[in-house]
Amino acid sequence: MLNETVFRSEEVPAADRLAYWAERVGRTHAPVRMTSDHADDFRATQRVLDLGAVSVWPATFQQLVIRRTPKLIRRSDPELFHLSLLVGGTGTGSWDGQEAVYRPSDLHINDSSVPWEIRTGRDPVTAVGLELPKALVPLPRGADCRSVPRRVPAGTGIGALLAQFLSQLIRDTACYRPSDGPRLGGVVADLVTALFAHALEAENSLPPDTHRRALLLRIKKFVQERLHDPRLTPANVAAAHHISTSYLHRLFENEEATVATWIRRQRLEAARRDLVDPALRSSPVHAVAARWGFPRAADFSRAFRTAYDITPTEYRSRAAADTSPRC
Incomplete structure (x- = not known):
């Protein structure tokens, strides 16, 4: 710290x-x-x-x-x-x-x-x-x-x-x-x-x-304030800030990821937090995906598995099992 x-x-x-x-x-x-x-x-x-x-x-x-x-x-x-x-x-x-x-x-x-x-x-x-x-x-x-x-x-x-x-x-x-x-x-x-x-x-x-x-x-x-919007693309981000898309990409040159990759990571991380939130356990996986800008459940599952080596459903089940009371 x-x-x-x-x-x-x-x-x-x-x-x-x-x-x-x-x-x-x-x-x-x-x-x-x-x-x-x-x-x-x-x-x-x-x-x-x-x-x-x-x-x-x-x-x-x-x-x-x-x-x-x-x-x-x-x-x-x-x-x-x-x-x-x-x-x-x-x-x-x-x-x-x-x-x-x-x-x-x-x-x-x-x-x-x-x-x-x-x-x-x-x-x-x-x-x-x-x-x-x-x-x-x-x-x-x-x-x-x-x-x-x-x-x-x-x-x-x-x-x-x-x-x-x-x-x-x-x-x-x-x-x-x-x-x-x-x-x-x-x-x-x-x-x-x-x-x-x-x-x-x-x-x-x-x-x-x-x-x-x-x-x-x-x-x-x-x-981060618009991760829920599936139309959030590098082109739209650039337009909102009155810069060209190429200049937006140059701004991210020294970052750990491209702008598109960074947006996807933020969405996936937000969805991952929701999947393990006990208050959202009844919310279907596809609803969690849509909440964070993934309107197609298949696209979300594929991106989640690529990022975390596990499917969203398996991740949620494992987290629930880890927090279940034991005798």
Whole structure:
């Protein structure tokens, strides 16, 4: 699994918890000042995932006022961008005479070089924090850090893509190796770069490699949301993204499979999960196949056997036998 550290405020004496939490945030982002209505017994939890130069830290904490002051900036500036995906709770941020209100499914953005203040609501906040060096995020020509938006909705577009990636990443780190961390950090940096460029209406100014990787991620998300559609073909995928089919194939040149093979694998894997789902045991195999874009049962059986060396019916029966109670 990925390298990670875990903090729970209960591990620290009650009187020291707020100060220690401020120190934790200072390590993951930059030194800050904190006050809270719960200073006598502050409650917080945090996991920090190591992605090389990038770190991701899901956290839950009680009401806070957090300040990054000019004095603290002069003392120490790690030159970082910070993004928080708000999952629960609310907050209000202010900087440079501006203000933004944050609600669940918003991305809050600030950087360590600009004074700011965040005031959370009365309810505990749950968020996924993200720290990455500014050097990893090339801004479009003519843009600077102060022009980066401080609030981006995470329900659509690249914001949704980044939110989905972060949510999936923190949900289960057991399937990754520590050596995957820097590679995942590179994906995060590309998504943040694409997010900023889009928000600044300058996607065409992205470095070619970053633009290519961000486009590939958008295409994969598009495909995964439409696996049920039997008309989902490379040609239709390319048309939906306003690119040629040949360019779509070039995007997949460095992947483990061609675009058509990748689509088929995603469909087969989704069908395989349904076949072993006890809640779907009464659903016929051909219905499972149709649900994942295989309108012809014979085609599904042939593709499934090629992929897994067993027929769908045999696979389902074997899985059912493995989970049956034994005397």
